[in-house]
Amino acid sequence: MNKSKKHLSNRVFVYAVLWVVSYGGSLLALKNLTLEKEVGIVLSMIPVLTFAVFIYKFYRGIFIMDEVQIKIQMEAVVIAFTFGLLMLMTLGLLDLVLALNKEDWGYRHLVPYFVIFYIIGLLISKRKYNFDHEKHD
């Protein structure tokens, strides 16, 4: 990996961390602090902005990936999307029968699952293409 690719890859990672931290921070603040409605709305929008920047950087990063890396990313997103859809469908149907507790299964609780599904997709796809294999004689 040349320097510019590594640099961009690091920046994408930094923006991903920034999004996770801002989301977690907003979540904690909104849950634990008594805030005015306007302040709460502003706080809710901060992770939206950091996520938008992260996705933009990720999208830009795709243009400098090689074709194997692009295919791995595509497959990871497809796997995450499929698992996510499956989870939403299952929870939606179960909610009709069991009336799921929103404190356990609210929208905010579903976000980490999508990240986990993406990471699972990435691992499956990398393994499929032997991408992390160390042998390079």
Add this chain to the structure above:
Amino acid sequence: MKNTIKVERAKKNWTQADLADKIGVSRQAINSIETGKFIPSTALALKMARVFGTPVEIIFQLEKSD
């Protein structure tokens, strides 16, 4: 599809990283292609042929099952 990338690399005494640098892809991508896990695009196959100085059909060959 089978390929002779490893043989061609050995002739030139190149590592996977050397080949990756020459054609502008990651070392891991070369590994995926070399082990037959990923079939490269025509452009990438032609780039490999160019750096090896070998016709592309020598590097990549269809198998009976393809």
